[in-house]
Amino acid sequence: MSHPDTTTSPETKARPWWQRIPLTLQIVIALVAAVSVGIALGAGNPSPSNATLINNLAIPAELVLKALRALATPLILVAVLHTLMTTNIPGTTGRRLFVLLLTNTSVAILVGLFVANVLRPGTWGNVVTSTNTQITAQNLDPWGLVKDAVPEAVLKPLVDNNVIQLIVIALSFGIVLRGLKSEQIAQGKNGYQPIEDVIGILFEAVVRILNWVIALVPLAVFGIVAKTVAKEGFAPFQSLGAFIIAVLVALLLQAFYYLTRVKFGSWVDPLKFLAGGSDAFLTAFSTSSSAAAMPITFEVLQTKVGLRESSAALGALVGANFNNDGTALYEAMSALYISQLIGQHLSLGQQVIVILTSIFASVGAANIPNAGLVTMTLVFTSVGLPTQYIALLVTVDWFLDRCRTAINVMGDMTVSTLLDGKKPRTLDEA
Numbered sequence: 266m267s268h269p270d271t272t273t274s275p276e277t278k279a280r281p282w283w284q285r286i287p288l289t290l291q292i293v294i295a296l297v298a299a300v301s302v303g304i305a306l307g308a309g310n311p312s313p314s315n316a317t318l319i320n321n322l323a324i325p326a327e328l329v330l331k332a333l334r335a336l337a338t339p340l341i342l343v344a345v346l347h348t349l350m351t352t353n354i355p356g357t358t359g360r361r362l363f364v365l366l367l368t369n370t371s372v373a374i375l376v377g378l379f380v381a382n383v384l385r386p387g388t389w390g391n392v393v394t395s396t397n398t399q400i401t402a403q404n405l406d407p408w409g410l411v412k413d414a415v416p417e418a419v420l421k422p423l424v425d426n427n428v429i430q431l432i433v434i435a436l437s438f439g440i441v442l443r444g445l446k447s448e449q450i451a452q453g454k455n456g457y458q459p460i461e462d463v464i465g466i467l468f469e470a471v472v473r474i475l476n477w478v479i480a481l482v483p484l485a486v487f488g489i490v491a492k493t494v495a496k497e498g499f500a501p502f503q504s505l506g507a508f509i510i511a512v513l514v515a516l517l518l519q520a521f522y523y524l525t526r527v528k529f530g531s532w533v534d535p536l537k538f539l540a541g542g543s544d545a546f547l548t549a550f551s552t553s554s555s556a557a558a559m560p561i562t563f564e565v566l567q568t569k570v571g572l573r574e575s576s577a578a579l580g581a582l583v584g585a586n587f588n589n590d591g592t593a594l595y596e597a598m599s600a601l602y603i604s605q606l607i608g609q610h611l612s613l614g615q616q617v618i619v620i621l622t623s624i625f626a627s628v629g630a631a632n633i634p635n636a637g638l639v640t641m642t643l644v645f646t647s648v649g650l651p652t653q654y655i656a657l658l659v660t661v662d663w664f665l666d667r668c669r670t671a672i673n674v675m676g677d678m679t680v681s682t683l684l685d686g687k688k689p690r691t692l693d694e695a
Contacts, residue, residue, distance in 0.1 A: 288482070289553070292663045295487040302487075303494025311495050322492040326485035326656040332478045334642045334652060338423045340471045341626065341640065342435050347468040349439030350446065350461050362579055365680045369590050370627055373519050373676075374620050377594035378601060380515040386507035387605025428643035432625035475639065482638075482659060489656040505661055508602050512665055515594055516672050523679040531682040532689045533570060541569030542678050549674040550667045555589075558674050566678060572685045580681025589627035590676040591669030596623045596644045603645070603654045615648045622647040638662060 302322075306315050415433065416422050422430035446457040493502075524535040545565050549558040559581060566577035600619045604611045611619065626640035638659065645652045 288479070289663050289667075291483040292486050295483040296490060296660065299487045299490035300494055302491040306491070306495035308494060308498050310498075315495070319492050319495045322488040322495070323656070324488065325481065326489040326659070327653065329478060329481050329485040329659075330642070330652055330655055333639055333655075334646075336471060336475055336478065337639050337642050338428070338431055340475060341428065341431055341643070342423070343464060343468040343471060345432065345435035346439045346442065346464050349436075349443050350457075350464055359583075362583065362680065362684065365683055366588050367624070369523075369588070369676050369679065370593050370624055371620070372522055373590035373594040373672075374597045374623050376518050376522070377512075377515045377598040378616055378620070380511050380518065381598045381601035381605075384507070384511045384514070385605055386511040387504055387602045387607075389504045389507035428622050428626050428640070428647060431643075479638075485656065486660055490660055493657070502660075504602075504606060505657070508598075508658075509661055509665065511602070512595060512598055513668065515598060516591060516668055519590065519594060519672055520675060523675050526679055527682050530687075531685055532687050533572075533682050533685070538570060538678070538682060541565050541571075542675065544569075545674050545678065546671045549671045553663075553667045553670050555670055555673045555677070558670075562674055562677060566681050570678070570682070571689060572681055576681050576685035579684050580677050580679075588676050588680065589673055591672030592640070593623040593627040594672070595665060595669050596626065596641050599641055599655075599658055600644055600648060600650060603650055603658075604648075606654065606657075607651070611648060618647050619644060 306312075306319055311319055416427070416430040419434060421427070422434060442457070442460065446461070449455065449457050524538070527533055527538050528535050542562070542565055545558050545562040548561050549555060552558065563577055563581040566572045566581055567574055597619050601611060601616075622644045623640075626643050638655070641655055641658075642652050645655065
């Protein structure tokens with residue numbers, strides 16, 4: 266008589282039917298339902314008797330954003346530590362890889378800020394703000410930025426949501442732990458292993474909690490859209506349409522920058538690069554996950570683009586752990602969009618802070634699901650923007666997330682191509 270297998274892991278058990286519906290489809294359903302409810306409740310001309318009900322609709326969105334703010338700092342901290350402890354980074358080539366990643370991310374953010382400043386999508390529509398939000402103007406003070414990067418206490422950045430100080434701490438501990446690990450491996454010791462295991466478990470634990478929060482996003486989308494449509498009609502979504510167009514324009518400019526780098530920095534033809542990487546781009550867009558596209562990216566770089574295995578591995582596997590160009594671009598544009606939407610202006614100094622915060626936040630965000638929503642709370646906090654307006658961006662994030670993930674993968678492939686140099690591999694290397 267056979268006995269049931271009691272060792273089945275939770276992941277292999279059948280999930281409830283609602284968990285088997287893709288998150289994107291859940292959000293689309295929530296949007297349709299929210300618009301219907303918003304129209305039923307007044308569509309811009311609500312009855313005073315429904316005021317309390319309409320305001321309560323936004324409570325799920327407020328709770329989701331509150332949870333994201335709480336998770337953002339510990340998640341970035343353990344993600345950076347986990348990446349530095351577990352990623353195999355070669356010496357000289359690793360330094361070149363770091364320069365390429367930093368350059369691409371910086372260009373992406375500058376492209377995003379340029380497009381947002383030129384098109385000013387936040388001025389294309391009107392949103393009634395519940396509070397008179399005033400952002401404190403900040404002058405460009407390089408020495409002040411350096412001083413602010415050093416925290417007064419180790420745990421203070423976790424409380425203040427200060428991403429620059431947080432990354433300084435994470436990189437300091439990560440680099441030291443990485444050095445100790447290398448020394449112990451050279452000496453045949455494994456004392457580093459318990460610390461690496463603890464960091465890995467903490468990272469997995471925080472990501473699982475994050476997945477619980479992300480599962481509530483459709484409910485948050487329903488609430489914020491229903492409330493917005495009921496109170497203000499469809500006017501606010503006019504500027505959201507402009508924001509989508511602006512982000513897509515910026516992503517296309519970033520893609521053009523990649524192709525230009527490929528053209529003049531490697532032996533690969535840009536058209537061959539696009540055609541060979543099509544499977545990776547489509548996988549990234551359809552799954553909204555750089556991690557899911559990683560093995561396909563690694564394969565097509567070798568088989569269809571024709572790169573050396575070492576170059577493909579550095580860009581697609583190692584670089585992908587640090588590279589998040591599309592997400593960094595999106596966060597910078599989001600900060601400017603919201604500031605325009607609420608009628609405020611980010612000074613040059615504040616835009617520099619947005620650049621630095623977006624760069625640092627992207628370091629640890631590559632392996633975090635829905636990283637844009639998580640790290641955006643840190644970017645907003647760094648320049649005093651009200652994070653409650655992120656709820657408005659959640660309504661279109663499901664689509665833009667897919668677009669920027671494809672750009673993230675394209676950035677990984679570009680780095681691999683540049684590392685491969687200007688000479689194709691020979692038959693002996695094939």
